[in-house]
Amino acid sequence: MIDVLVVGGGISGLAFAWKAATAGRQVVLLESSPRVGGCIYSHSSKDGFWFEMGAHTVYNSYGGFLEMGNATGACETLVQRGPARSQFGLLRDGAVAWLTPPKVLLHLGWLEAAARFPFNVFRSKEGQTVASHFSRLLGPKNFAQILSPFFAAVPSQSADLFPAAGPGSLFKKRPRRKEIPRSFGFHGGLQTVCTATSKVTHLSVHTDSAAMTVARNSDGWQVRTHDGRVYSAPLLAIATPASVTPALVDGALPGLANAIRKVETVAVESVGVVLPRDRCWMPECAFVVPTDDLFFSMVTRDPFPDPDRRAFTFHFRPGISREKKRKRIVEVLRLRHEDLPSTLENAVTLPSATVDHAHKVAEIEKHIPDSLALVGNYFEGLAIEDCVGRAFAEWNRVGSTVPLLED
Ligand SMILES: Cc1cc2nc3c(=O)[nH]c(=O)nc-3n(C[C@H](O)[C@H](O)[C@H](O)COP(=O)(O)OP(=O)(O)OC[C@H]3O[C@@H](n4cnc5c(N)ncnc54)[C@H](O)[C@@H]3O)c2cc1C
Numbered sequence: 001m002i003d004v005l006v007v008g009g010g011i012s013g014l015a016f017a018w019k020a021a022t023a024g025r026q027v028v029l030l031e032s033s034p035r036v037g038g039c040i041y042s043h044s045s046k047d048g049f050w051f052e053m054g055a056h057t058v059y060n061s062y063g064g065f066l067e068m069g070n071a072t073g074a075c076e077t078l079v080q081r082g083p084a085r086s087q088f089g090l091l092r093d094g095a096v097a098w099l100t101p102p103k104v105l106l107h108l109g110w111l112e113a114a115a116r117f118p119f120n121v122f123r124s125k126e127g128q129t130v131a132s133h134f135s136r137l138l139g140p141k142n143f144a145q146i147l148s149p150f151f152a153a154v155p156s157q158s159a160d161l162f163p164a165a166g167p168g169s170l171f172k173k174r175p176r177r178k179e180i181p182r183s184f185g186f187h188g189g190l191q192t193v194c195t196a197t198s199k200v201t202h203l204s205v206h207t208d209s210a211a212m213t214v215a216r217n218s219d220g221w222q223v224r225t226h227d228g229r230v231y232s233a234p235l236l237a238i239a240t241p242a243s244v245t246p247a248l249v250d251g252a253l254p255g256l257a258n259a260i261r262k263v264e265t266v267a268v269e270s271v272g273v274v275l276p277r278d279r280c281w282m283p284e285c286a287f288v289v290p291t292d293d294l295f296f297s298m299v300t301r302d303p304f305p306d307p308d309r310r311a312f313t314f315h316f317r318p319g320i321s322r323e324k325k326r327k328r329i330v331e332v333l334r335l336r337h338e339d340l341p342s343t344l345e346n347a348v349t350l351p352s353a354t355v356d357h358a359h360k361v362a363e364i365e366k367h368i369p370d371s372l373a374l375v376g377n378y379f380e381g382l383a384i385e386d387c388v389g390r391a392f393a394e395w396n397r398v399g400s401t402v403p404l405l406e407d
């Protein structure tokens with residue numbers, strides 16, 4: 001018998017499943033792809049060389065994520081990021097300026113910033129977009145030329161119209177765990193935490209199992225998968241992306257489906273390439289951010305250096321042909337076309353929060369019934385810790401609806 005059924009095996013679904021399983025419930029998680037992790041995707045070759053195709057950086061302020069890592073044993077493989085973590089490139093007009101966090105400030109137009117900063121520094125971010133808030137603070141030219149490309153690298157899309165504060169914003173203050181390095185990784189990549197979580201007691205993960213429909217019955221919920229299997233449970237958690245969830249719940253909860261549809265989403269198309277170290281011209285760095293290019297960022301594995309190989313993952317705008325992507329990779333990495341090895345490709349969708357995101361979330365919340373948990377990166381924000389926080393809060397809200405048999 002299943003107590004809790006979870007659909008979607010990214011960090012949101014795994015965090016919810018982990019909470020339910022550690023509270024003694026029998027949990028089944030359905031994941032459409034062959035692996036868990038979703039946007040967390042550490043690709044590993046047969047000899048163990050790994051690199052991040054998706055999310056890459058976690059911080060000591062990610063308390064919930066660290067709690068999962070500790071409890072599942074993943075934190076035993078925690079590794080500190082090396083010096084390349086604080087080197088990055090700004091690619092403009094074919095040239096890369098190599099920067100460290102304080103050097104970025106030297107690229108600001110100081111006259112423009114000084115004319116605005118003192119008058120706006122204490123003004124509220126409420127109701128402001130990222131563009132309006134930072135343009136007011138440092139000037140529109142500084143925002144467009146320096147800040148906008150760096151902010152776009154975070155959600156792999158323009159962040160100009162994201163809210164500057166509240167649900168959906170990129171900026172959150174969370175308490176730091178000082179005994180852990182400020183930013184860190186895991187041997188094998190962030191995927192290590194997802195894989196370890198998928199193996200906890202009371203949790204059974206079914207990969208290659210795409211949920212197609214969700215229905216309600218007198219005992220709770222029924223989920224039908226692409227191959228005709230039917231799963232039933234009194235409590236259901238839906239942890240699929242905002243681009244997928246409306247179609248899943250439309251039959252059972254049309255109001256909820258319509259509310260989620262109001263959240264805009266974009267595709268992120270990532271291409272990863274591994275090169276022998278002696279073929280790389282680029283100094284070691286954490287990432288390169290271009291101004292106005294086919295890609296939003298190129299993230300490296302250099303903070304976890306390997307003696308022989310380096311890896312580069314380009315996060316492209318959607319809809320660009322494979323040939324154009326490869327041509328741009330060859331240019332940035334300064335390779336001959338015939339020297340570009342085979343690449344790895346992945347596509348996901350992310351929400352595009354807008355300044356009224358809090359209203360959209362409130363509307364969604366109104367339509368969630370008591371025996372359904374709805375988790376994902378379209379509530380608090382898209383950071384891994386936002387997803388974990390939402391999953392934990394949802395478990396606290398609905399967990400008691402499936403009492404332990406011995407209760
Ligand atoms: C390129 C990139 C870089 C990022 N970098 C960072 C970073 O450095 N730090 C950070 O904190 N955050 C980062 N993020 C954001 C963060 O990784 C994501 O917001 C978060 O991992 C999303 O988790 P999720 O579980 O909500 O969704 P997802 O990861 O999208 O998981 C949803 C899961 O549902 C599955 N699914 C879909 N349809 C079905 C179905 N019908 N049936 C069953 N399963 C289904 C999918 O296969 C997927 O596994 C990054 C995101 C991207 C794309």
